[in-house]
Structures are given as structure tokens and as C-alpha cells.
Amino acid sequence: MDLEAAADIFVLPFLGQGHLFPAMELCKNLSSHRYNVTLIIPSHLSSSIPSTFTNHSSFIHVVEISVSSPPETADEPGSGKKEVPPPAPMGNPLHNQNIQMGEGIKSFLSTGSGVRPTCVVIDVMMSWSKEIFVNHEVPVVSFFTSGAIASTMDYGKWKAQVGDMKPGEIRVIPGLPTQMAVTFADLSRGPRGKPQRSNRPADGNTGPPSGFRGRGPPTPGQKPRWLDEVDGSVALLINTCDHLERLFIDYLAEQTKLPVWGVGPLLPEQFWKSAGSILHDHDMRSNHKSNYTEDEVIQWLESKPYGSVIYISFGSEVGPSIEEYKELAKSLEESKQPFIWVIQPGSGKSGVPRSFLGGAHTDTEEEDEEEGYYPEGLDVKVGKRGLIITGWAPQLLILSHPSTGGFLSHCGWNSTVEAIGRGVPILAWSIRGDQFDNAKLVAKHLKIGHIISNEDGRHGKLKRDDIAAGIEKLMSDEKVRNQAKELSKEFESGFPVSSVNGLGAFVEFISSKAT
Missing domain, CATH: 3.40.50.2000 (Glycogen Phosphorylase B;)
Incomplete structure (x- = not known):
């Protein structure tokens, strides 16, 4: 009944x-x-x-x-131009x-x-x-x-x-x-x-x-x-x-x-029922376009030592400038650190997030996506040390894998609590809004990460040396890593x-x- x-x-x-x-x-x-x-x-x-x-x-x-x-663009008959x-x-x-x-x-x-x-x-x-x-x-x-x-x-x-x-x-x-x-x-x-x-x-x-x-x-x-x-x-x-x-x-x-x-935190039910195991995003969220399958991501992670991988993702709506993306690419090229870098369409651009528009777009937005940053040639230079994912990435899978030892993140709230729940320390590269306060919570109050900064210790444009120093500091900080693992235990029971x-x-x- x-x-x-x-x-x-x-x-x-x-x-x-x-x-x-x-x-x-x-x-x-x-x-x-x-x-x-x-x-x-x-x-x-x-x-x-x-x-x-x-x-x-x-x-x-x-x-x-x-x-x-908003209406899709359409060809204007006879003009050869877009309306x-x-x-x-x-x-x-x-x-x-x-x-x-x-x-x-x-x-x-x-x-x-x-x-x-x-x-x-x-x-x-x-x-x-x-x-x-x-x-x-x-x-x-x-x-x-x-x-x-x-x-x-x-x-x-x-x-x-x-x-x-x-x-x-x-x-x-x-x-x-x-x-x-x-x-x-x-x-x-x-x-x-x-x-x-x-x-x-x-x-x-x-x-x-x-x-x-x-x-x-x-x-x-x-x-x-x-x-x-x-x-x-x-x-x-x-x-x-x-x-x-x-x-x-x-x-x-x-x-x-x-x-x-x-x-x-309002995360998928499976998140709370799978402490200690590897999550599979396709069980919880719709798969979107990506150049790697979940199985391929797991295979790559399995080839890396425990806690050695830095995961880099700025979410689907905001990110650094194109100039900073170039500095990040250079930093990763010169590093010896294994990494996964997720790059969204239109990276380095700003404007109304396309997800707010129900998938509709204008010529300008199409152009932005085409001109978004991509680190051409980086995959060849770093070889199997790096995995560059374009589009959708199985974030919960990556964060729950034992090989992942750090998360370079914009510190959006969902990403922050997902990392906390899986005991992954955070290197905060905040872009706007509540991300700055989330970063302060992570680094100053919870003490499970660090805030990336330039050589003057301020917010602002970051150079390759700033990024390299931040990654090295996070990945070598045993105290922060242990604190992140300790806090995650609070979420193991559901x-x-x-x-x-x-x-x-x-x-x-x-x-x-x-x-």
C-alpha cells in the first residue's frame, strides 16, 4: 500500500x-x-x-x-552569412x-x-x-x-x-x-x-x-x-x-x-555508500563528451604510484586567463610530477556560462569555444607522465583513486567537498566569488591545503614558478595530507x-x- x-x-x-x-x-x-x-x-x-x-x-x-x-543562428538565404x-x-x-x-x-x-x-x-x-x-x-x-x-x-x-x-x-x-x-x-x-x-x-x-x-x-x-x-x-x-x-x-x-x-554536503547517494572504494561517475551522473573513457582513466591512474598524481580542474564555468593557462602548461612540462589536467571548451574565456542557456549559443560563443586554450604539444613532451582530458572528466573516480595525492582546484564548493570526502588535499587557485572564502576555509581553518599565490604573496597573475612552487608545497606536505585523511574519516559512515x-x-x- x-x-x-x-x-x-x-x-x-x-x-x-x-x-x-x-x-x-x-x-x-x-x-x-x-x-x-x-x-x-x-x-x-x-x-x-x-x-x-x-x-x-x-x-x-x-x-x-x-x-x-535564445534562437539558434541560421544561414541567411543567398548571403553566405550567419544571421x-x-x-x-x-x-x-x-x-x-x-x-x-x-x-x-x-x-x-x-x-x-x-x-x-x-x-x-x-x-x-x-x-x-x-x-x-x-x-x-x-x-x-x-x-x-x-x-x-x-x-x-x-x-x-x-x-x-x-x-x-x-x-x-x-x-x-x-x-x-x-x-x-x-x-x-x-x-x-x-x-x-x-x-x-x-x-x-x-x-x-x-x-x-x-x-x-x-x-x-x-x-x-x-x-x-x-x-x-x-x-x-x-x-x-x-x-x-x-x-x-x-x-x-x-x-x-x-x-x-x-x-x-x-x-x-548534498552529493550523490553512492558517494556516501562507497567510502574506501573507487567511485564510477557514470553510475551517478550523465556522461558528456570526453576524449577518454572512465576505463582509460583508471588504467592510467593504476600505472602511477600511490598519492603521486596532482589532479587539475577548474570546473565547467570559470578558469584562469589564457596567459595563466600557458604558464600552467610550462610549469607541468618542466615538472616531474604525474598529473591529470582537465580542460573545458572555451578555457580562458569569460561570459555567461553556456549551461545557463540551455545549450543555446551565439556565433560569439561558438568562436570562444574554438579559440579556448589548449596546450598544443604538451602531451607529446610529457608522455605518459600526464593525462590531458578535454571536456567531461570523471572527477569522483579520480578523487577516489589511491594514486591521486592532490587537487589543484578553483575551490568551487562542490569540488571542495568532493575532495574533502575522499581525503585529497587541495591547492586553491580561486577565480571569483565564494571560491576565495572556500580556499581560506580549506587552508586556514580546516588546514587541509594551501592557497596558490604569486611571488609577492598576493592574489593576481600567476607565473610558472608560482605554480610549480604551489604544487611542490602541496604534494610534499605530509601534515596537510594526514589532516585531509583524518577529516575524511568523518564521512566514512555515510x-x-x-x-x-x-x-x-x-x-x-x-x-x-x-x-
């Missing part, structure tokens, strides 16, 4: 797999409490939802909102998609769902949609797919009025450990290339944002953007756990005066108990709000 659902919860993720995958895992966890959980997505993300997701539980549902992607679609309003194709998404959500709430959910869990980067749910009297819960550290540091720097800091000054944030003190160099960091864009429409109108929001720190002394994004929320859920960030979870709860629960309890407390809280 089918069990009856206790009530309904809606979940609204932001675009991009780094936000979608944690939201899907959250849905699974909430469904275990006998809640009907409905994941609301734009239609172009449907291909990213595996059939196993809805098969996981009869309480899990997916609602697709019809959203048209380039007109620019989207405000110069960003996400604007039109968000408008359509908002209208679809309104329609679903009014006529399509037939239920009034107990609450809606909204990714903070979808905060523009709060008003829609509030107008339908649906309580809003804000969901951070990153850890607690970035929001904590943004808030702490605001309260500590760091805008008047001088070169060389270090300022401790009240309520936080001294190792998380703000340095003057911390204030000058930020994304390379195009400036960050706000999550608020430039014309001052309400409604969906004209662009996507950079996750970097505010201008020194400025109120953190996320405070406005969670305004009106009844609670906060964060993709973290007590073993990693209890202190920072408590800090946010104290400052916001809201219930805050760590409910992660999904963190503190997060299981956090989910239970959240469900109890939200149920009480409905009565």
Missing part, C-alpha cells in the same frame, strides 16, 4: 549543474520524510534530470516550465528566460499544481521569484548551494567596516576565529575579465533580474547582497555540515535571527548525522508553520 504524503514542498533551483545537482539531492532527502517534493525547472534543463531521479521515490515530482532558449539574433533586453539572454520562468510559475501556482505547498525552497540566486510565492501565501525558505563560509565572511566584513583598511593591515572579525581575519589583499580580489553583474535590474524595476549575479564579495563596507536575497525567508538551508562549518552556521543564525540548518538531524529539524519546523 502506498504511503500518504505528509504535505508538499516545492524546490526551485538556479541554472547550472552546480546548483541543480545539490537541489536534486535535497529533494531526495526531503522525500524520505514523506513529503511530496516537486522540483520546478525550466524546460531546457530536463535533459539534465536522469530517470533515476523520479524513480528514487514516488514522492518526487518534476514540473517543467516552458522556456524558449545573428538580436541582443536580449539588458544585454543578457537570461532576462527573457527569467520572465518566462516567472510567468510559468505564476500559472502553475494558480492552476497547475492543485495544491498549496507547505513551503518553497528557493536557491538564493533565484531570489527574484520570492515575490511570486509570497503573493500566493507560500512561505519561502532560502537555499545556499555553497557553504556557510562565504556568506559569513561577507557579513563579517560588512560589520567590521573593512572599507577603511590600509595596505598590510589585518582585521579580526568579532565572533570568528583569528585565522579567518581579513587581510588587505582579501579586499582586492575578484573575477578576472568582465565585471560582476548585480542580481537587481539596472532600471530599478521589480521582477526577474536582467542578468546573473556574481558571487564575489561586495565592495568593502557594503551590505552583503545575500541579505536582501533572504529577506522575508522563514529559514535558511545550507549545503554543508557540522564537521566542516558548525561555527559558521551558528554565526549566520545569530546574525540573521533565523533558523539555519546545514543539510549537506551522510553526516548532523545534516540528517538538520533535515529532521527543518521538516518539524516547517510542519509547525503549516498548522
